Amino acid sequence: MRISKEELLFINEVTKGPNPFGVFFKYPLESQMAEYKDRVIKSFQTKKLLDRDNKFTKEGIAILMLWEEYRKCEKHLIINKMKLAVYPNRRVIGIADRENEYELIAVDSVVIxxxxxxxxxxxxxxxxxxxxxxxxxxxxxxxxxxxxxxxxxxxxxxxxxxxxxxxxxxxxxxxxxxxxxxxxxxxxxxxxxxxxxxxxxxxxxxxx
Incomplete structure (x- = not known):
């Protein structure tokens, strides 16, 4: 799934875990915070990650859980430009920087x-x-x-x-x-x- 850098910042703020490996955020100024949150909420609603009541949908919760997994993993790899959280059960969560957005994946290690x-x-x-x-x-x-x-x-x-x-x-x-x-x-x-x-x-x- 592709998500903007603003969207990932928002996801990071509402999930738990250590600072995410290899990902660095640029926070909006205090004066820009309301506009930033409004943009992210509208985008999440369009992507059906939030419902009309601004509650996370099943798809939205799945993304939050995936990001928490990435943050809490003990072992990470960087292979060229892809950053990977590697679990012993052949599960890999990867994130790649695609200019103004990120690509977030969850695959079997064999795919990599x-x-x-x-x-x-x-x-x-x-x-x-x-x-x-x-x-x-x-x-x-x-x-x-x-x-x-x-x-x-x-x-x-x-x-x-x-x-x-x-x-x-x-x-x-x-x-x-x-x-x-x-x-x-x-x-x-x-x-x-x-x-x-x-x-x-x-x-x-x-x-x-």
């Missing part, structure tokens, strides 16, 4: 993995032997290396209780896959299956 597999053909190739040698490389050096690279990069961060656990990137070129660990400043070659399994681990998927 499938999307990544379509984006990265390397992960679907046959398993191959790779070198286990690690190369120390600074973040600046890694960015310079990417200047001549025109393929896709999966940038992934894992956060527990909003604190960094891992920040890494996966990419592939000339039939070789690589993992760059931003925390350790190290790069190594990685096989198709290992890349796939590591993304599955982040998404709490136990079996291929």
């Amino acid at each position: 993995l499938t999307s990544l597999l379509k984006e990265c053909n390397y992960m679907t190739e046959k398993e191959k032997e790779v070198s286990f040698r690690q190369e120390k490389i600074t973040f600046e050096q890694w960015l310079e290396e990417l200047e001549d690279y025109d393929g896709e990069v999966i940038v992934l961060g894992e956060y527990i209780n909003q604190k960094v656990k891992q920040e890494e990137a996966y990419y592939w070129k000339e039939n070789k896959g690589f993992k760059y660990d931003m925390s350790k400043g190290s790069k190594r070659e990685i096989s198709p299956r290992s890349m796939r399994l590591q993304l599955m681990m982040h998404l709490e998927l136990k079996k291929e």
Whole structure:
């Protein structure tokens, strides 16, 4: 579902939980508050999230519960520009910034993995032997290396209780896959299956 930034601010104010991971709000001035609330209420009524008595409908309550789930989740991922709340039961709640609005989704973790597999053909190739040698490389050096690279990069961060656990990137070129660990400043070659399994681990998927 797509919701405006004003609408999400309103939803955040009427739900409970920690500050939402990766989402920052711009609050209206006190003099603009009445107009802001009036706009959101009219929009929610149009979307049938509020009824004529300004009470949340079943659809509206479902959105509130979904947002509370996102806020209260212990584990979050950032995969490129998508922020995900990841639960062990393969449930993922995602939010993506789409210019003047947000897109809010709730899907099975497999849906996210499938999307990544379509984006990265390397992960679907046959398993191959790779070198286990690690190369120390600074973040600046890694960015310079990417200047001549025109393929896709999966940038992934894992956060527990909003604190960094891992920040890494996966990419592939000339039939070789690589993992760059931003925390350790190290790069190594990685096989198709290992890349796939590591993304599955982040998404709490136990079996291929």
